[in-house]
Structures are given as structure tokens and as C-alpha cells.
Amino acid sequence: MNKKSSVLSEFKQFCIDKLWFVVLLAPLLIIALMMFKQFQPSENSRRVNNGLAVVVGSVEISTAELASIVAKPLTELIAMEVYSVVNNTAAIAGPIRKSELRQVSYNHLSEIRRAEDNPTRVISYAVTEKATTKIIREAS
């Protein structure tokens, strides 16, 4: 009995001694897990594979260009090429990571979800520090 209580008391003391370690380690483990999850490619990115791709580059234009475009009449605006069509966007935008999806706003995420319901039209976003690239892939 005494031996048992002694073991228990030793174990208790061990836990108390190592408590600081657990307190320090637990948050680090949680952070590490969260980071690991973020860097997993999302399901959405795997869906966008085939077909014609329309890329909407979001390179910012100058204020002068903006003013010039806005001043154009409707007929000219309708005729303006806004999106570029490419056969393969894999080189332009790689898989979207969850960490990137966190940087885009809710409407982007909702669009991706909506796209899942319609396999002929998939919209995804590739996000870098400087620009967001919207990729619309349609079944050819």
C-alpha cells in the first residue's frame, strides 16, 4: 500500500515538475497542427484540371488608365477584351492552398462552393502577395 502511494506521489511530483513543459508545449503543438492543416492543398484546387481556362489577371492599372476606361462609351466597353483565354493555366496558377483561401474574402469561397455544384464551370482563385488571379475553367 505504502509502495503504491509512494509511486503515485512520485508520479504526481513528476507531473508537477514537468507542468511548465506541458504548458509550453501544448500551444506550440496546436500552432504546428494549424500550420500543417493550412498547407494542405484544398479540395477545390484539385477539381480544376481540364478544359478551357479563362484567366482574370488582377494586375492593378494606373489611375489615368482607370479614368480613361470609365470614360469610354458603353459600345466600346462591350468590345473591350477583359479576360484572356489560355489552354493551360497550370503554369500560371498552381494549386490553391488553404492558407491562400484564408486571404480571400467570403464571396470567393462561396463562389468556389457554388462551382462545385456545376462541374462545367469551376471558379478558383490563386492568391499571391501582389495579386489575385481568378481562374474560370469550363468544360471544353
Add this chain to the structure above:
Amino acid sequence: MCIPVLAQSATKEQAVKAGFVYNVTKYVIWPNRVGNDEQFNLCVYGDAKLGGGLKSLQGKLVANKPLVLRRWVKSESFESCHMVFISQGSTKEMSTLMQQVNGLPVLTISDSPDFIDNGGMVGLIRDGTRVGLEVNLKTVRASGLNMSAQLLKLAKTVKGLE
């Protein structure tokens, strides 16, 4: 409460869509309204990605009235708006928004997919590599607005045309 829209930079797509928004005002006649009608209020609802483009419209003249850009918030009535731009991300609230605007002489415009099918008036759609227009004439007429036949000719789709 209306909150001024903050300045943002714009992309070509945003600029073209902002151009569409402004140009559409040239083809619509609003009925005379009681109250503060010295300015043209373009209200923006939602997390408008066009923010930078729309910002450039501030101060432009619409029927000789300076255009004032406002960030519209839910608690506010649409009555002070002449036109409302609803951003793509507001799809969930769309039916509520359309109910709120129903019967008011307020032109609704959005680049949200299927906007005119959800009760919206003017939709900005992707037409191949270009931006196109679609119009729900039935809702336009129901709101008491007059839309020029010229605009309808330029639209890719016109719903409710009799």
C-alpha cells in the same frame, strides 16, 4: 447610415465594370422624387471588389447631378439610393435585398451570377473574354424606371421583354 466608400486601386476588370455602371445611368430615367434629389446616390452593398473602380465615379455627373458613392448598410432604407450596386458576395442576402428594394425607383446592378434571375435589374456578366450586360426589364418597369431601348439592344440578354 451611409458610409463613404474608401479609395482603392482597381484592376482592368473592375474599371470596365465601373464604366458599365456609369454608362447604364445614361440610359435610365428616374422618376421625380420628393426630398434630397440634388445628388445621384450610388449605393454599394457588400464587400464590393469593384470598390476601386466605382470610386472613380465619385463626382461624375448623372443627369446633371453629381454622383455620390455610398457604402450601404443593412439597417438603412434603399430610398435614398438612385442605384444600388450589389457585390458578388451578397448572393445569400439577395432575396432579402430584392424585397427591400421592391417597388422603389432604385436601379439594382450587380456582377453576381444569375442576378437578373434573382430579381435584379441589370447584371454584369462575362461574355466570352468580354463583359456583357443582361437586363430584367420586368423588374425595371415594376420599379417605375424608364430604360432606353438602346441599352436593351446592347444587352446580351433581356428578360421580360414583351
